[in-house]
Amino acid sequence: MAGGLVIRDAHYPGRAPIDAYGNGGFRFAEMSHVGSILCVPSGIYGWAPAYAGEVDAEALARVIAEREEIDVLLLGVGAMPAPPRPDAVAALRGAGVRFDTMTTGAALRTFNVMIAEERRVAAGLIAVD
Template sequence: MAGMIIREAHFPGRAPVDAYGDGGFRFADMSHRGSILCLPSGIYGWQPADAQALQPSDFDKLFAEAGAVEILLVGMGKELRRLPEALRAALKAAGISADPMSTGAAVRTYNVLLAEDRAVAAAFIAVD
């Protein structure tokens, strides 16, 4: 009997986020429970180790695509929190401007920038 294959959650394309809340997101006629990372290469399930203390390693996929991203929107949950210094420094070194905000504001801003075909990426922490 073959073992179960667990694949990383990934939507291979750019899509606006249609809804958020209840611990997840809806986009491209699909839903995802948990946080997501929206990159030029697609939308990925994303689980930072500690949403309150994001680290550069939480953004390895983003850094791999840094040349295609100018702006990173970070949906920090229900409340705005400052990005940790180490993460801000890593983003600056990669030439990426980061803008932390509440997840709701980040989703709305992401959808506008995506519609304008801007070089935008987003990291959204799920909210209930």
């Protein structure tokens, strides 16, 4: 498309520890990303949810698609812990995905430890200010 702008989903093709978070985004792999992120075996993706109530079954579709490579999903739902939506819980349980919900900071610290141990972990991390 000559002269046109092509928008692609944000994607880092690999696993990387999260170096920093706050100010509405994350730093990893010598890059920064504004907004929430989803870390799965195929890479790190920009993620639409901006707060816990937006984490629904659709937002978890990539996790469910890659479930054979994931032993546990860490859901970092912001600065305050909040339970996932019932449809999200049903989708994860229906797909056999174990998950734990916590603050974003706790989830990314746990994620970093688990990937350093080469464990099969995924994380959905909601950006915080």
